[in-house]
Amino acid sequence: MGVDFILANLAMAVVTYLCRALFTISVSSVRISPWWEHYLTFIPLAVLTALVTPYLLLPGPAMKLSLINPFSLAGVVTFIISYRTRNLILSVAIGMGVYLMLGKVM
Amino acid sequence: MKDVRDRTHSTLLTDMRLGFLHFLPVGVVIFGYALVFGVLAVNSGLTIVQACLMSLTIFAGASQFIALPMIQKGSTIGALTAMALVVNLRHLLYGLNIGRKYPDAGTWKLLGISLGIVDETYAFNTIGPGGFIKSIPYFAGTAICSYTAWNVGTLVGAVAGKWTAALNTGALDFAMPAVFISMVGSSIRRETDWFVIGLSIVTALLAFTLAGGHWHLFAAGLLVPFVASTLFREGTHGS
Numbered sequence: 001m002g003v004d005f006i007l008a009n010l011a012m013a014v015v016t017y018l019c020r021a022l023f024t025i026s027v028s029s030v031r032i033s034p035w036w037e038h039y040l041t042f043i044p045l046a047v048l049t050a051l052v053t054p055y056l057l058l059p060g061p062a063m064k065l066s067l068i069n070p071f072s073l074a075g076v077v078t079f080i081i082s083y084r085t086r087n088l089i090l091s092v093a094i095g096m097g098v099y100l101m102l103g104k105v106m
Numbered sequence: 107m108k109d110v111r112d113r114t115h116s117t118l119l120t121d122m123r124l125g126f127l128h129f130l131p132v133g134v135v136i137f138g139y140a141l142v143f144g145v146l147a148v149n150s151g152l153t154i155v156q157a158c159l160m161s162l163t164i165f166a167g168a169s170q171f172i173a174l175p176m177i178q179k180g181s182t183i184g185a186l187t188a189m190a191l192v193v194n195l196r197h198l199l200y201g202l203n204i205g206r207k208y209p210d211a212g213t214w215k216l217l218g219i220s221l222g223i224v225d226e227t228y229a230f231n232t233i234g235p236g237g238f239i240k241s242i243p244y245f246a247g248t249a250i251c252s253y254t255a256w257n258v259g260t261l262v263g264a265v266a267g268k269w270t271a272a273l274n275t276g277a278l279d280f281a282m283p284a285v286f287i288s289m290v291g292s293s294i295r296r297e298t299d300w301f302v303i304g305l306s307i308v309t310a311l312l313a314f315t316l317a318g319g320h321w322h323l324f325a326a327g328l329l330v331p332f333v334a335s336t337l338f339r340e341g342t343h344g345s
Contacts, residue, residue: 005156008183012173012190013163019194021220023201028216029209035335042331043203044232045293045302047196048286050310050326051225055283057311065311071280078284082291088235089131091288092281099280 070106074099118243125247128235132226133255135281140256143170144263150174154264161260165253166224168320169193196323200228207231208242215242222249229286233293298338305330 056075057065066072078095085091140161147157152174160170169190176186200223205216219242227248230236236248290303306326313325 004183005177006159008177008186009159009163011183011187012169013165015187015191016164016166016169016194016197017220019191019197020201020223021217023198024205024220024223025201025213025216026205027202028205028211038339039331039335040202040206042298042302042334043199043327044229045290045299046306046330046334047199047323047327048229048233048290049303049306050313050323052283052286052290053307053310054314054322055280056287057307058314065315071283074280075283075287078287079291082288083294086292088285088288088292091291092131092135092284095284095287096280099284 070099070102073102121239121241121243122247122250125236125239125241125244125249126251127247129227129230129248129251132230132285133251135285136226136252136255137259138281139167140259141263141266143167144260144265145267146171146174146263147260148264148267150178152177152264154261154267157264158257158261161257164190165221165256166190166194167256193320196320196327197223199323199327203232204228204245207240208245211242219245219249222246222253224249224252226285227252229289234289235292237293298334301338302330302334305333 052075054063056069056072057067059066059069059071074095077098078091081094082088082091143161144157147160148154152160160173164170172189172193173186176189181189201220204219204223208216208219211219222245227245230248231239231245236244294300294303309326309330310322313322317325
């Protein structure tokens with residue numbers, strides 16, 4: 001195992017950890033206004049929606065906008081089931097089943 | 107005094123165990139992804155030890171996957187570090203929520219749980235099923251499950267990699283998006299949440315198309331909450 005690989009690995013690990021720890025420790029007990037408290041409550045939903053959007057609407061290596069594809073259709077099914085049942089395992093299992101079926105016919 | 111200590115110790119272990127068990131379904135999906143990473147790593151020229159070292163020390167799927175072709179092409183340490191920084195900048199946003207979730211935790215505990223902040227544990231412990239449990243041991247349980255799944259998956263994938271170069275990963279393509287979609291769907295409780303989801307989709311599409319990379323997460327993660335909290339004051343939106 002080369003020294004360069006170990007150094008690169010350590011450097012990547014350190015910057016990744018710094019990104020994780022910086023705000024976690026610096027903002028935990030800081031007093032902020034109700035507006036900012038309210039602001040922070042929206043971040044998880046906004047980030048996670050943004051995280052899945054390219055998977056669903058810009059699928060494949062070409063990354064061209066596509067509203068109807070196996071990802072988006074299975075995504076809609078997963079979303080509806082999770083919203084109605086609040087059951088993570090059930091919605092993921094059915095969503096993956098729908099995705100596999102659509103992958104064969106589309 | 108001993109009773110109190112025992113009870114505290116027992117609560118700590120119970121919370122950790124619960125976090126681990128509740129997170130297991132997500133852990134299975136992470137294991138599947140790690141399996142693919144292990145296979146790709148050894149087929150990109152890494153040894154089994156190198157593949158495992160990456161997962162043990164970095165523990166960040168996206169940057170590890172991106173690093174493989176870079177290592178194969180002989181990228182410099184600087185280029186790899188810069189890539190890891192850009193790809194993992196989103197964790198700064200995660201820290202905003204995770205840190206404030208445990209206001210009474212000391213610096214050392216927060217430094218400890220920072221080790222376990224990844225996309226899945228963040229989602230699970232903010233808007234997912236663990237969102238209402240404000241216990242550091244519970245978070246630690248989810249993080250241990252995630253870390254174990256990622257590392258065991260990497261090892262199994264790397265060992266099997268030599269024989270499974272043509273592993274069909276089609277079924278896994280949708281697994282991770284499905285987990286996140288499910289957490290988004292099951293977290294909707296306010297009318298405002300629908301607005302946030304809609305605006306996040308549009309913002310992410312625009313930012314991803316214009317800037318690429320992971321910048322769409324920052325565009326949506328910073329801009330959409332600003333618009334939502336400006337338009338909808340607390341208490342004025344439906345529940």
